[in-house]
Amino acid sequence: MNSPVSALQLSLVSNNSTQSDSTQRRTRPLPTPAVLRQRLPLNALLAEQVRSQREAIRNILHGHDPRLLVVIGPCSIHDADAALDYAQRLAELAPQVEDRMLLVMRAYIEKPRTTIGWKGLVYDPQLDGSGDMAGGLELSRRLMLQMIELGLPLASELLQPLVAGYVDDLLGWAAIGARTSESQIHRELVSGLDMPVGFKNGTDGSMGIAIDAMRSAAHPHQHFGLDELGRPALVETLGNPDTHLVLRGGNQGPNFDAISVAGAQAELNRAGVEAAIMVDCSHANSGKDPMRQPEILHDVIGQRLAGNDNLRAVMLESHLFDGNQPLTAQLEYGVSITDGCLGWAGTERLLLDAAERLRG
Ligand SMILES: O=C[C@H](O)[C@H](O)COP(=O)(O)O
Numbered sequence: 001m002n003s004p005v006s007a008l009q010l011s012l013v014s015n016n017s018t019q020s021d022s023t024q025r026r027t028r029p030l031p032t033p034a035v036l037r038q039r040l041p042l043n044a045l046l047a048e049q050v051r052s053q054r055e056a057i058r059n060i061l062h063g064h065d066p067r068l069l070v071v072i073g074p075c076s077i078h079d080a081d082a083a084l085d086y087a088q089r090l091a092e093l094a095p096q097v098e099d100r101m102l103l104v105m106r107a108y109i110e111k112p113r114t115t116i117g118w119k120g121l122v123y124d125p126q127l128d129g130s131g132d133m134a135g136g137l138e139l140s141r142r143l144m145l146q147m148i149e150l151g152l153p154l155a156s157e158l159l160q161p162l163v164a165g166y167v168d169d170l171l172g173w174a175a176i177g178a179r180t181s182e183s184q185i186h187r188e189l190v191s192g193l194d195m196p197v198g199f200k201n202g203t204d205g206s207m208g209i210a211i212d213a214m215r216s217a218a219h220p221h222q223h224f225g226l227d228e229l230g231r232p233a234l235v236e237t238l239g240n241p242d243t244h245l246v247l248r249g250g251n252q253g254p255n256f257d258a259i260s261v262a263g264a265q266a267e268l269n270r271a272g273v274e275a276a277i278m279v280d281c282s283h284a285n286s287g288k289d290p291m292r293q294p295e296i297l298h299d300v301i302g303q304r305l306a307g308n309d310n311l312r313a314v315m316l317e318s319h320l321f322d323g324n325q326p327l328t329a330q331l332e333y334g335v336s337i338t339d340g341c342l343g344w345a346g347t348e349r350l351l352l353d354a355a356e357r358l359r360g
């Protein structure tokens with residue numbers, strides 16, 4: 001006999017038919033995390049690589065390794081070939097700067113939108129509004145595995161908590177974005193992640209919500225979730241001791257400069273939270289002008305050279321070519337369809353110069 005719960009489980013786990021449970025919405029089944037992970041497994045060798053990359057990132061964030069953590073890559077991935085092309089270049093550059101920097105590739109498959117817009121590869125891989133999320137999950141996991149095989153640590157924003165279960169074993173670092181740092185659900189999610197996570201300040205520039213988020217995520221939680229088989233589950237978490245603050249600017253302006261960074265440090269100290277600071281050189285810090293990112297990175301390096309050794313990480317949005325383009329049927333290769341990015345030529349020059357300054 002079918003109880004309502006087992007009917008729901010069946011639809012989540014195995015049924016391919018369309019379900020209609022309301023006039024307002026319909027549901028289509030997706031593979032469970034377990035099914036996708038089985039189809040596209042992370043082998044033991046690569047799992048060990050991810051584990052040691054997380055450890056390397058932790059060491060930087062906790063000040064045991066003096067290198068700069070650099071999370072860099074496209075604002076969003078919309079074309080797997082271009083993303084892999086970018087990843088190959090980044091993997092070749094990484095050893096040239098590894099004495100001063102650890103490069104982590106942005107592999108962003110979900111985008112939070114201010115109102116509406118394309119929400120990322122995992123939602124709409126065909127870029128046409130068809131919403132092939134099963135295809136998006138598969139393509140995203142396959143692509144991430146290919147990037148990991150290049151030796152790169154991967155970063156992503158965890159936006160929809162259900163998506164995390166499909167890819168979190170592949171990530172070296174994760175972000176909780178400006179629009180979700182205040183969300184209890186995201187703090188619970190982070191509390192159960194065995195990886196370093198950056199909480200961004202709010203879109204209004206408030207750092208308090210990110211500091212509260214770190215305190216909450218450091219704590220054990222019990223929360224509602226799904227298990228690997230897609231069944232509703234009570235999830236118990238241990239608390240994440242490896243979170244940090246990301247300064248991304250806000251509606252009032254940037255917060256990467258030395259005075260803002262000192263203000264952020266003072267807020268951390270007042271709250272009794274010991275956490276590293278990352279500066280996001282894009283978003284409200286660049287006023288969304290990607291070509292301003294080099295000047296911001298150099299400012300941050302100047303602050304480090306002047307003695308701010310809690311400024312341990314930066315984020316940059318970079319793609320194969322400068323700028324961005326609207327999402328149309330005729331897309332230019334290697335150009336972002338979300339926020340503008342610094343192109344590869346400028347990125348390579350910037351990272352080599354930055355490493356040289358850090359050596360000097
Ligand atoms: O990082 C990307 C964007 O800044 C973020 O997704 C918000 O984008 P939107 O304001 O264009 O919706």
Ligand SMILES: C=C(OP(=O)(O)O)C(=O)O
Pocket residue numbers: 075108112157176177178179200248280283
């Ligand atoms: C959406 C992003 O950032 P923020 O949350 O700072 O807007 C991002 O880094 O892609």
